[in-house]
Amino acid sequence: MAIKNQEKTVKRTFWGAALFYILIAFEFFYMASPFAIYFYSVYRPALNFFNQSSAWGWLISFFMPHVAQTSSTIINLHNVVGAVLATAGFLAFCIGACQVYYNKLTKKGAVTGGVYRYIRHPQYAAFIICSFGLMLMWPRYIVLMMFNTMLFAYYLLARVEEKECEAKFGESYINYKNQTGMFFPLRISFLEKLKPAPKSSIAKFFMLLILYICVQAAGIGIARGLDNLSLDNLYTHYSGNTAFISMNKIEADKLKGIKEMVTTDEEVKGILEAAGNIETTKYLNYVMPAEWFVPEIPMNGINGSVGHRHSSNYDTNNYKVIFNKVEVRGNQDVTGKDLIRNVARREPIVEVWVNVEEGSITKIMGMPERIMYDNIPVAIY
Numbered sequence: 001m002a003i004k005n006q007e008k009t010v011k012r013t014f015w016g017a018a019l020f021y022i023l024i025a026f027e028f029f030y031m032a033s034p035f036a037i038y039f040y041s042v043y044r045p046a047l048n049f050f051n052q053s054s055a056w057g058w059l060i061s062f063f064m065p066h067v068a069q070t071s072s073t074i075i076n077l078h079n080v081v082g083a084v085l086a087t088a089g090f091l092a093f094c095i096g097a098c099q100v101y102y103n104k105l106t107k108k109g110a111v112t113g114g115v116y117r118y119i120r121h122p123q124y125a126a127f128i129i130c131s132f133g134l135m136l137m138w139p140r141y142i143v144l145m146m147f148n149t150m151l152f153a154y155y156l157l158a159r160v161e162e163k164e165c166e167a168k169f170g171e172s173y174i175n176y177k178n179q180t181g182m183f184f185p186l187r188i189s190f191l192e193k194l195k196p197a198p199k200s201s202i203a204k205f206f207m208l209l210i211l212y213i214c215v216q217a218a219g220i221g222i223a224r225g226l227d228n229l230s231l232d233n234l235y236t237h238y239s240g241n242t243a244f245i246s247m248n249k250i251e252a253d254k255l256k257g258i259k260e261m262v263t264t265d266e267e268v269k270g271i272l273e274a275a276g277n278i279e280t281t282k283y284l285n286y287v288m289p290a291e292w293f294v295p296e297i298p299m300n301g302i303n304g305s306v307g308h309r310h311s312s313n314y315d316t317n318n319y320k321v322i323f324n325k326v327e328v329r330g331n332q333d334v335t336g337k338d339l340i341r342n343v344a345r346r347e348p349i350v351e352v353w354v355n356v357e358e359g360s361i362t363k364i365m366g367m368p369e370r371i372m373y374d375n376i377p378v379a380i381y
Contacts, residue, residue: 047060050142051329051344051345052329052344053329053330054329054330054332054342055330057329057342057344058141058341059140059141059142059145060140060141060142061140061141061227061341061380062139062140062141062227062379062380062381063139063140063141063144063223063224063226063227063230064078064136064139064226064227064230065230065234065379065381066138066296066378066379066381067247067294067296067308067310067379067381068234068235068245068246068247068381069235069246069247069248069249070230070233070234070235071233071235071249072229072230072233074229075226075229075230075233078136078137078139079136079137081133081136082132082133082134082135082136082137083133083137084133085129085130085132085133085136086129086130086133086134086137087133088129088130088133089126089127089128089129089130089131089132089133090126090130091126092115092122092125092126092129092130093123093126093127093130095114095115095122095126096115096116096122096123096126097123099114099115099116100123116180117180118180118181118185119180119181119182119183119184119185120158120162120176120177120180120181120182120183121154121158121161121182121183124154124157124158124183125183125184127150127154128150128151128154128183131147131150132147135147139223139226141220141223144219144220144223145216145219145220147219148212148215148216148219149212151215152208152212152215154183155182158182158183162177227341230381231337231340231341232337234246234337234340234381235248235249235250235252235255236255236337236340237252237255237256237259238335238336238337238339239259239263240335241279241280241281241282241283241335241339242282242283242284242285243283243284243285243335243336243337243339243340244258244259244285244286244287244321245284245285245286245287245340245381246286246287246288247286247287247288247292247294247310248288248289248292248310248314250287254356255287257356257359258287258319258321258354258356259285259287259321261354261359261360261361262321262323262352262354262361265352265361265364267361267364268323268350268352268361268364271349271350271364272323272349272350275325275347275349276325281325282325282326282327282328282339283323283324283325283326284324284326284339284340284343284346284380285321285322285323285324286299286321286322286324287319287320287321288310288319288320289310289314289315289316289318289319289320290315290318290319290320290353291309291311291314291315291318292309292310292311292314293308293309293310294308294309294310295308296378296379297322298322298324298346298348298367298371299320299322299348299351299367300351300365300367300368301368316356317355317356317357317358318353318354318355318356318362319353319354319356320351320352320353320354320363321351321352321354322348322350322351323348323349323350323351323352324346324347324348324349325346325347325349326339326343326344326345326346326347327343327344327345327347328342328343328344329342329343329344330342340380340381343380348367348371349367350364350365350366350367351364351365351366351367352364352365353365
């Protein structure tokens with residue numbers, strides 16, 4: 001009875017973790033769907049809770065850019081690599097599922113052929129690959145932590161299922177188990193020796209807990225390194241309490257020139273002064289080609305655009321700058337990349353279009369009344 005209760009607990013924990021992971025890892029799908037407003041009506045309070053906290057705000061922050069290009073090839077490829085892994089993992093899962101259900105329908109017993117000849121749990125391995133890809137595509141710290149949690153849940157559930165198969169198929173399954181790896185074609189003795197910790201075994205429970213903490217700490221450490229690498233390789237210009245981020249690749253002198261052009265214009269200065277003290281207010285300003293549209297950034301639409309619009313074939317002379325007055329988590333006095341990292345709230349002020357070749361401002365626009373993701377904590381860069 002105790003073992004069955006333990007198995008039920010493991011399965012419930014797995015499905016609970018899986019559901020939570022799906023909710024947060026598929027956020028970018030919800031954002032692009034017509035149901036985004038309904039999703040965020042539920043999700044937003046939790047996001048805001050973390051976003052306003054200087055201690056916990058990092059959990060919902062991104063450790064790699066969502067849209068902005070960087071000078072790092074490794075960072076720029078994370079979306080492509082993530083999409084490939086997510087697709088490959090999903091297809092591999094479907095192949096494994098077909099084998100399982102074919103054997104069930106034909107009553108051939110345990111599946112030991114095909115991919116199962118090398119891996120005992122190819123569907124879980126495929127899910128791990130797919131989940132890792134999704135994490136790369138939507139790299140919030142909390143998604144990373146839930147991915148790590150899912151790894152442990154997959155392992156514990158796999159152990160439970162193997163006990164059930166041993167009881168059902170006997171010696172034949174035990175022989176099969178001794179000849180194959182759990183998640184990888186090669187057997188890893190360390191993983192094979194780990195066992196799910198029953199409630200009566202305090203030592204095993206704490207061993208698993210310590211291992212879990214170590215994996216989370218290592219994952220967060222690696223993510224923090226990628227976070228610093230991303231911020232160091234963004235196309236940015238910092239000036240006092242202001243950060244300018246370019247969404248596209250741009251020369252440092254060109255970005256500085258655009259900054260000088262918009263901040264010295266008298267009309268723009270008047271608009272900024274009306275919004276607050278320029279000397280003390282912190283700003284996060286986005287720079288991009290005039291024809292680009294990024295819905296996560298509070299900005300005016302272009303010809304009814306609702307999704308991303310950032311063609312690689314753009315006019316290199318016409319740019320726009322979206323000025324945002326920002327609040328920092330915990331009212332910290334931060335500058336530079338720490339300003340970007342700790343933004344809690346953005347208030348769009350003005351959108352300024354410039355012609356770099358002519359050195360002139362071509363358009364000054366107020367901000368629309370309705371912003372698509374108005375202060376929902378989505379990707380900052």
